[in-house]
Amino acid sequence: MRPDPVNSLPARLRPEVAAVFAPEPPASLAARLVALDRTVFEAVAARRWPGADRVLPKLSRSANHGLLWGAIAAGLAVTGSPRARRAAVRGLASLGLASATINTLGKRTVRRQRPGLESVPLIRQLKRQPITSSFPSGHAASAAAFATGVAMESRGLGAAVAPLAAAVAVSRVHTGAHYPGDVLAGAALGAGAAFAVRGLVPTRDQLPSPGRPLVDVPALPRGHGLVMVVNQGAGTPDKARVLRELLPEAEVVECEGDGLVAELEKAAGHALALGICGGDGSVNAAAGVALHRGLPLAVLPGGTLNHFAYDLGIEDPKELCRAVETGDAVAVDVGRFRSGERTGYFLNTFSLGVYPELVRERERWSGRVGGRLADVVAAARVRRRDHPLEAVVEGERRPLWLLFAGNCTYRRMGLTGGRRADLADGLIDVRAVHGGRGPGFRLMAAALAGPLTRSPFHAAVRVQRLRIGGITPGTPLAFDGEVTDAGPNLRLDKLHEGLRVYRPLTL
DSSP states (O other), rough: OOOTTTTTTTTTTHHHHHHHSOOOOOHHHHHHHHHHHHHHHHHHHHOOTTTHHHHHHHHHHHHHHHHHHHHHHHHOOOOOHHHHHHHHHHHHHHHHHHHIIIIIIIIIOOOOOOOTTTTTTTTOOOOOOOOOOOOSHHHHHHHHHHHHHHHOOOHHHHHHHHHHHHHHHHHHHHTTOHHHHHHHHHHHHOOOOOOOHHSOOGGGSSSOHHHHHHSOOOOGGGGTTTEEEGGGGGSOOOHHHHHHHHOSSSEEEEEOGGGGGHHHHHHTTTTTTEEEEEOOOHHHHHHHHHHTOOOOOOEOSSHHHHHHHHTTTTOOOHHHHHHHHHEEEEEEEEOOOOOOEEEEEESSSEEEEEEHHHHHHHHHHHHHOHHHHHHHHHHHHHOOOOOOOEEEEEEEEEEEEEEEESSSBBBOOTTTHHHHHOOTTTTTTEEEOSSSSHHHHHHHHHHOTTTTTTOOOEEEEEOOOOEEEEOOTTOEEEEEEEEEESOOOOOEEEEEEEEEEOOSSSS
C-alpha cells in the first residue's frame, strides 16, 4: 500500500495541503439551473434565424405596455361576436392581473441582472434596454395571460393568438432582454393569472348546460317554415340581414316595438315555428304568442339585456340557425302570474316594490334628461320614499322593500351575477327584502348574500307557487323589464316545461 502523501508531511502543514487537494463540492441545484439558463441563452445568441433578426425586435417593442394585446382586444371587440368580446375582456383582465403581480411582487422579490449583450448581435438588441430586474419576464407574462384568457372563452381565437404570444416570449431571449428562465417563469405566472381570473369570474363553459329535457320540434332546412320577427326598436338593424343570409327560405319581418304583438300574432297564423329577435321584453311577448298557438320558439338576442337567450346558451346567429335547421330544441319553464282577470308570463323575473318603481321613474325621466341621467334621478326619487310595500304573502302581512320571483333557480359563481343552470327545474326562486329602516342597505345586503340564503334583512325560498294579497291599487309590478299595475291579489305559478325553444345540442 502506497503511503498517503499528506500524512507524511509535518502536522502544521497538513490542513493547508489537504485543502488544496480536496475535491470541489457538487454544485447546488440552483447553481446548475442558472448555469443551464446561461448556456441556453448563449446558444440562442449564437444561432442565426432567417428573418428573425428584423421581425422579433419589432414584435418585442410592439408588446411594450400591452399595446399589442390592447389592439388585438379592440379588434375582437368590434367583430360583433359576443364570444369574441368576452374573450377580449377576459384576456385584458388576465393581462392586468399578471402585470400587477409581476410589477408589485415578482421583480421586487427576485433581483437578477439582465443578460450581458456581448454575444447578442447589434441588429437584435433593443434601442432602449430595460433596467429593471430580469426575473421574471413581464412581456412573457402578459402574452401568456392574454392568450390563456382568450382561449378560455374561445378555443379557436386562443389558437390564433397563441403563436403570436409564443413569438413575443421568444423575442425577449432573442433580443437579449431576458434569460430563458425569466421567460418561462413569466409565462407560468401569466397563465396562472388567467386561471385566477376564471376563479373569480367563471367562463360560460364552467356552467352546466341549461335546457332540459330535449323535445321534438320541426327541422326547418334553410329556415323553411320559420317566421322571424325582428324588433328594430330594440337596436338590431343588422340582425335581419344576417338572418336572411343564414336562413334564405325563412320569412323575416321587421317592425317597431308598438306593432310587435300584432306582427307576432300574424306570423303565428301560418308559421311552423315562430322566431323573435329583440330584448327580453320582445322575447316575453313572443313566448306568450307561441304558448297560445302551440309553436316552438326561436330566440335570437338583440336587445340591451338578453338574460333568457344567454341563460339558454344562445348568443350567435349561426348557433341558432344550426338548431333551427337540425330541429334541436329543449323544453323550458315559463313563470305565470294572475292578477284579477289578467294572466301574464315571465321568462326571467317578476318583482314588486322598489324595482318596478325604479323602472317606472326611469321611463318617466328618460325622455327629459336622457337614459343614463334618468337612472340617477330615478334612484334618488325612489330612495326618498320612506314606506315599504305592504302585502299579505302566503297569509301573513309583511312590509317589503322588494319581492323578487325568478323563473327557475338563480345561482352565482364567483363575482358574476346570478344565472340559471337549469331552465326546467319547476321552481320559483323567491327573495323578499323585509321592510324597515335603511332600504338601500337592506337591498345591498340581499344582493351580496345571493340567492337561496337568509339574513336578518331578507328571506329566500324556492316554491312552486306563491299567493300575494292586500296589495294597494296602483302598485306597479315588473316582469321581464315591462311594468304594469298590480291588482289587489296575485298568484304566481309555473308552466313546467311549457315552452319549446330551439337550441343547438352542442355550443
